[in-house]
Every structure is written in structure tokens, then in C-alpha cells.
Amino acid sequence: MSKIVVLGAGIAGHTAATHLRRKLSKEHEIIVVSPNRNYQWVPSNIWVGIGRMNPKDVIFPLEPLYKKSRIEYKQAKVSIFWPEGDLKSRKPFVEIEYVFGEKKGTKEKVEYDFLINATGPKLAFDQTEGLNPGTNKAYSVCTYDHAIHAAEGLKKVMKQAKTATEKINILIGTGHPKATCQGAAFEYILNVENEIRKAGLRDKFNITWISNEYELGDFGMDGMLLSYGNEQLSSKELIEMVFEDRGIDWILGAGVTKIDEGLCTYENLEGETKTISFDFAMLIPAFSGHGFKAFSQNGNDITEKLFKGFMIVDADYTPKPYEEWRVQDWPETYQNPSYKNIFAPGIAFAPPHAISKPRKSPNGRDIFPSPPRTGMPSGITAKLVADNIIHMIKNNTDEIHHRGSLGNMGAACVASAGFGFTKGSAIAITTFPIVPDYQKYPETHGRDIKKTFGEMGLAGHWVKHSLHHAFLWKAKMKPFWYLIPE
Amino acid sequence: MKKKITASQKRIMMNPFIQFFRFLALNIKILMVVALGHGSTRTKN
Numbered sequence A: 001m002s003k004i005v006v007l008g009a010g011i012a013g014h015t016a017a018t019h020l021r022r023k024l025s026k027e028h029e030i031i032v033v034s035p036n037r038n039y040q041w042v043p044s045n046i047w048v049g050i051g052r053m054n055p056k057d058v059i060f061p062l063e064p065l066y067k068k069s070r071i072e073y074k075q076a077k078v079s080i081f082w083p084e085g086d087l088k089s090r091k092p093f094v095e096i097e098y099v100f101g102e103k104k105g106t107k108e109k110v111e112y113d114f115l116i117n118a119t120g121p122k123l124a125f126d127q128t129e130g131l132n133p134g135t136n137k138a139y140s141v142c143t144y145d146h147a148i149h150a151a152e153g154l155k156k157v158m159k160q161a162k163t164a165t166e167k168i169n170i171l172i173g174t175g176h177p178k179a180t181c182q183g184a185a186f187e188y189i190l191n192v193e194n195e196i197r198k199a200g201l202r203d204k205f206n207i208t209w210i211s212n213e214y215e216l217g218d219f220g221m222d223g224m225l226l227s228y229g230n231e232q233l234s235s236k237e238l239i240e241m242v243f244e245d246r247g248i249d250w251i252l253g254a255g256v257t258k259i260d261e262g263l264c265t266y267e268n269l270e271g272e273t274k275t276i277s278f279d280f281a282m283l284i285p286a287f288s289g290h291g292f293k294a295f296s297q298n299g300n301d302i303t304e305k306l307f308k309g310f311m312i313v314d315a316d317y318t319p320k321p322y323e324e325w326r327v328q329d330w331p332e333t334y335q336n337p338s339y340k341n342i343f344a345p346g347i348a349f350a351p352p353h354a355i356s357k358p359r360k361s362p363n364g365r366d367i368f369p370s371p372p373r374t375g376m377p378s379g380i381t382a383k384l385v386a387d388n389i390i391h392m393i394k395n396n397t398d399e400i401h402h403r404g405s406l407g408n409m410g411a412a413c414v415a416s417a418g419f420g421f422t423k424g425s426a427i428a429i430t431t432f433p434i435v436p437d438y439q440k441y442p443e444t445h446g447r448d449i450k451k452t453f454g455e456m457g458l459a460g461h462w463v464k465h466s467l468h469h470a471f472l473w474k475a476k477m478k479p480f481w482y483l484i485p486e
Numbered sequence B: 001m002k003k004k005i006t007a008s009q010k011r012i013m014m015n016p017f018i019q020f021f022r023f024l025a026l027n028i029k030i031l032m033v034v035a036l037g038h039g040s041t042r043t044k045n
């Protein structure tokens, strides 16, 4: 009998737990530790943030589902890892603290045979002075409760616009010089613009994109060359075309350093410090590790064996210049090299380096996107980790059977550009591989041009909306859920 | 020269009849990219 502990119940943790439960007999214990009582389908928070969806449309409670599926659930957060056990117990364990109910504040040791760390990122608002969702007129859509506040804030400025004599300024993008997740901010700016236009208020607003990207369409993925209809188009040209069409201005190479009430301060790649005022902003914060600690059996601090901000896995972390980066640097088993029974899929693993070319301002400030790890690869890497653990248990082996590098994996990003059954639209972009392989595809910017395409229109919105329902069906483990790919 | 979305392209993008067929094609195209496997970059597979 094996005991598998999954930390986190986001896309990665929940995917791993449900696949493990489906494929392993009931004698094996599966325990999920996560502080949030609800599962949330994060991509649809965009629609909560414009008031087109209610939070209840994007969440469901985990406990009843886990109870029914015989997955043990602890509403708690992990803080310390003991991968060798301690002097009292030789079995590895994690220290957790309950965050809800009768046990709130109680600490517990949870032993494991296998550990899946799927705790995703810490939303590090504290790394940008004054950036705190719902204050200083700045909002976030990273969680459903942030998105509710954003929708209220947007509603307020739209009401204000009806009687305003001066233009209202909206600022959307990245809120830290090394923020990632440009895709989410991109979706949000297009949805906000669409809502404002539909309300007949477009001429009352200035809408500005602010980003740490060097060029539009970089998305933290070093940009893309796309098949677009019968031609080839760079992601820069595609996004420029969309922003021109929607009348959205842009500021690039901007490292946001401070937010005051309605005022954003940023440094640009020329080293200038500038400000831009706003009446409503949505800025993505930095994503960081959670600051977990790890100890050896005799109590020595071994945090650096497990964490490098995020969790250390089978990546090549040797520092090297951009020109020497290779796809082979990227992990493919998500296994910690020091403790072979610990894995970190989704956003929880430490990437070897960025994907976009690093850039510095003359003052030495790094201003470029950190590497994104979107929902699809989070699900795929989680399933892969679950399959490897199942293989190890069933065959009583240490051998790793399944591998999947972001350098040999495709992803689709269906970026919503407006909500509505007949008036909605989206920009569907696929990319293969996610991390560009400049050796394999030297002529097409590191990607297979047949599998890297862009398409715009109403069909994209229908795809995005169908995915919302399909992935919630899957997450709720409804009949044949496992047939829906990650 | 900067590219522009023309009025006729926009009409196609928002025409529900045309978009229904695009929807079917898009689902298949996406599935071909994401569901047809992934693998190693270090070993042959």
C-alpha cells in the first residue's frame, strides 16, 4: 500500500489526484492538502472580471467530490518539508497547518511515500510597492475573488464615464518588471474594451497596454511565427493589428515599480523613470515561490536541495547566456534529483531560465517576462507525474516511464477577445513546441510552423466557452471525464 | 507596413454560419497540436 500526498488542488494538483485515484486501487491512499476549499477554473476568471460570469460558474467545492471519490482532503497549507523524516520517524513527511473549521490553526505531520508539490505560484503583490488588489484603483483577476472586485471597479468607471467630461484612463498589463502571464492580461484588456464598446462608451476611454515585453506578442515565449490563413505572420504583427483595430495604445519594455492612487510608476528599457495615471488598472503581479523550508533527518536546513524559489526538478540550472539556452535545459520528469519520490508539475517547478530574451535597463534593472506555464502544460505535466508514480508503484521500480518536456509539447491559448454567443470573439493561438527549439526549427523561430498558428473570430469564442464547460466537467469527474484531454 | 483587419475579414470573423465550420475545424486543429503526444528532448522517443 502506498500513500501519495498531493499539495495544492489547482489545475496540476487536482489533475494528478484524480488520475491517481482512477488508476490506483483503493488500498493506495491519496491525500490532497490545499488551503482553498473550492476548485476554480482560473481561465474563466477573465469573464468574472468583466461581470459576465458569476464566481459560482467557475468554482465548485472540493470536499464533497473528494469524499465521493475516496480522496482524503485536508483544508490546510504546507509549510515545511522533511524528505528524510526526522529523528522520531524515518518516514518522509510534510508539516501542514489547517486553515479552516474546527482544526483551524492546528499543525499536523503528514507522512508520504510519494509527494506531488503542485502549489503553483505565490501571487507576490508585495514585490511591487502599492500593488494590492482592490486598492489604489488597481485590481487583479488572478483569483475569482480578485476578479469580483475588478468587475465592480470596472462597473464603477463605466458608470462614471456616462457623465464624465474628460476621458477615463484604463491601464492593463504587467505589474512587475519580471511578471509573467501576459496572456491573461491580454485577454482582459480585449474583454474590457469590448464591454466598453458594447455599452456605447468607447470614445470616453483611453485604454493602454503596459508590459515588460520588448515587443507586442512576446507573451514570455520569445514571440512566435504563426501560420495565419495562407500567410506567415509574427505574433508581434498579429497583436499590433488587433490593438490598432481596437484603438488600444501600448507601452513596452516597462517594469512597473510602484502604484499610488491612480498613478503607475515604471522604469523603461532606456532607464527612464516615467509615470502614467489611470482610473482603473488591472496589473498582473510577480509570481514567486512560497518560501517553503526543508530539513534533513537531523534538522539541518536543506532548503536549497529542494527549492530555488520554486521546486528543483530535473532541469539544467547551470547559468548561461540566452544564446546558449537549449530545449534540453527544460525538465521532462518533474522529479526532484535529490529525493526521487518528490515531483513538482504545473507552475510549482523552478524553470531553468526564461524563454524570452533577458533585457536590462541601463540602471541594471531586469525588465523581461518570466516564463509562463499555462493551464494545458500544467495539466499534462501533472498527468505525466501521476502516470510515473503509478508505474513505479505497480512495477515496484524506480524507473521513470513517461517524459514530457515543454520543448516537445504543444499548447493552445484561446485568448478571449470579447464575450457573447454571436458577438463574442477570441484569438486562438497554438504553438509547438512551447519552448522554442531553435536547433530543430531554425527557419521558423524555433517552432513547427504547421502546428503554430493563429486564428481570430467568433469560432474562437465558442471554443473557449466549450472548453470552460468541458474542463469543469472533467474536474468534477463526471462520466467519462478522463476522455477529455488535459 | 502595418497590417490591418479589413471590413470583409471582420464580416467573415463574425459570420455565425461561416464560423460554425471554422469552429469544427479549429477544434480538430487544436486537438492535433495538443493531444497528439509529447515527449523527451534528451532521449529518442
Ligand SMILES: Cc1cc2nc3c(=O)[nH]c(=O)nc-3n(C[C@H](O)[C@H](O)[C@H](O)COP(=O)(O)OP(=O)(O)OC[C@H]3O[C@@H](n4cnc5c(N)ncnc54)[C@H](O)[C@@H]3O)c2cc1C
Pocket: A007, A008, A009, A010, A011, A012, A013, A033, A034, A035, A036, A042, A043, A044, A045, A046, A076, A077, A078, A079, A118, A119, A120, A121, A141, A142, A143, A181, A184, A290, A345, A346, A347, A348, A373, A374, A375, A376, A377, A378, A412, A413, A414
Ligand atoms: C486570469 C488568468 C487566466 C488564465 N487563462 C489561461 C488560459 O486561458 N489558458 C491556459 O492554459 N492558462 C491560463 N492561465 C494560466 C493557468 O491558470 C495556470 O497555468 C494554472 O492555473 C497553473 O496551475 P497550477 O496547478 O500549477 O497552479 P495553481 O492553479 O495556482 O494552483 C495551486 C494550488 O496550490 C494551492 N496552494 C497554494 N499554497 C499552498 C500551500 N502552502 N500548501 C498547499 N497548497 C497550496 C492553491 O490553493 C491552489 O489550489 C490563466 C491564469 C490566470 C491568472
